[in-house]
Amino acid sequence: MPGVVSISYPTLVSSPLSLRTSIGESVSTSDEQAFGSHPQALGIILVKDLPSVYKSYRETLLKFSYKYAHLPEDIKERYTDPDSSYSFGWSHGKEIMNGKPGGFCEGLVARISSSSYLDTLKGSYYANPIVDVPNVSPAIREQHREYYRENIWPDANEKGVEGFESAFKDLGRFVFQVGCELAAACEPFVSKHLGDTSFSLAELIARSQTTKARLLHYFPPNPADVKEVDDEPIDSWCGFHLDNSLLTGLCAAVFLREEDDGQPSVVPSPSPESGLYIRTRGGELTKVSIPDDCLAFQTGEALELVTGGRLRATPHCVRVGGSCERISRETFALFMQPDTHQKVSATETFGQFTKRILEKHYGKNST
Structure with missing residues (x-):
């Protein structure tokens, strides 16, 4: 893929300092930059040659995304957590994107336009795959419910999603391990840009109790409302946004089509x-x-x-791209970020920053 830097996982583990140029330090051409400030830098890097277990972890969990999204509504709602601004368990139609709230309506197309977005085509399941019960005081737990509440998991015998919790943790912990190794490799480059050199990127991620994973199911849009590609907004499946994190790990998406027998089959990108x-x-x-x-x-x-601001966040969105009748998109993101007390600027901690962002996406009633 032109412009996207890729690095080999074995090299990342055995010789991380050899990757400094790829990551962004002392480069001479734009396509060698992943996280640097060159105008052509994409702010994204690929890790290839992963251990073989990754394939089964990814395939297993992404199929669970489809299965959970197709559970009866009353069962899905059983595993929601409004008090955390829906930051644990299931969330659908709760998030505000680009200024419009998403009402809970399965058939409503999420897109109105590029500048007003009803986020109802995306369902999410949130959990911390590293820590089930964060070790913080009751006061901190209450103050930052979006990060320090206990995980919510479907009952072990919930029909259709048996094994969901272990599959979520297997993939989440795998991505977290690779992310920690990448953060360590990035350290010589990132440390030159840190305002406070008393900590490192790798330390902030490895010791944090705020790691959050998001299993994502993109519902098929209503065919009657899908426009021709030339007329379709770029952010038709998910609006443009920035992640809250230091680094976000992303799996390749899987596209699934619901067949006549109600079972999904893997299909190419629509x-x-x-x-x-x-x-x-x-x-x-x-x-x-x-x-x-x-x-x-x-x-x-x-x-x-x-x-x-020397290393900028990556603006991104997801596009339907034409007809997706009966085709859903499944993926998984892991947000690696500091604990809430960590200063991220001269005037704001990560916890304060998060609350400011949550109010934007969930309104005045966010935690």
């Missing part, structure tokens, strides 16, 4: 225009396809803050 789009540091729109056997990592807003 069109060349479907999928993830990001903006380069210079503002150019680029479609990014993550190979099935790779992980992608992109920069989040917390990293932009702790580096005083």
Whole structure:
């Protein structure tokens, strides 16, 4: 894929310092930059040649995403957590994207336009795959319910999603391990841009209790409301946004079609225009396809803050890309971020920053 840096996992583990140029330090051409500030830098990097277990972890969990989204509504709602601003368990139609609230309506198309977005085509399941019960005081737990509440898991015998919890943790912990190794490799580059050199990127991620994973199911849009690709907004499946994180780990999406017997089958991407789009540091729109056997990592807003804007967050969105009748999109994102007390700027901790963002996406009633 032109412009996207890829690195080998064995090299990442055995010789991380050899990757400094690929990550962004002392480069001479734009396509060698992943997280740097060159106008053509994409803010994303691919890790290839992963251990073989990754394939089964990814396939197992992404099928669970489809299965959970097709449970009866009353069962799905049983595993929601309004008190955490829906930051644990199931969330559908609760998030505000680009100024419009998403009412809970399965058949409503999420897109109105690029500037007003009803986020009802995306269902999410949130959990911390590293820590089930964060070790913080009751006061901190109550103050930051979006990060420090206990995980919510479907009952072990919930019909259709038996094994959901273990599959979620298997993939989440795998991505977290690779992310920690990448953060360590990034350290010589990132440390030059940190405003506060008393901590390292790898330390902030490894010791944090705020790690959050998001299993995502993109519902098929109503065929009657899908426009021709030329008229369709780029952010028709998920609006443009920045992640809260320092780094976000992303799995390649799987497209599933519901067959006549009600079972899903894996299908190719419904069109060349479907999928993830990001903006380069210079503002150019680029479609990014993550190979099935790779992980992608992109920069989040917390990293932009702790580096005083020298390393910027990656703006991204997801496009339907034409007809997706009976086709859903399943993927998984892991947000690696600091604990809530960590200062991310001269005036704001990560916890304060999060609350400011949550109010934007969930309204005045967010925690």
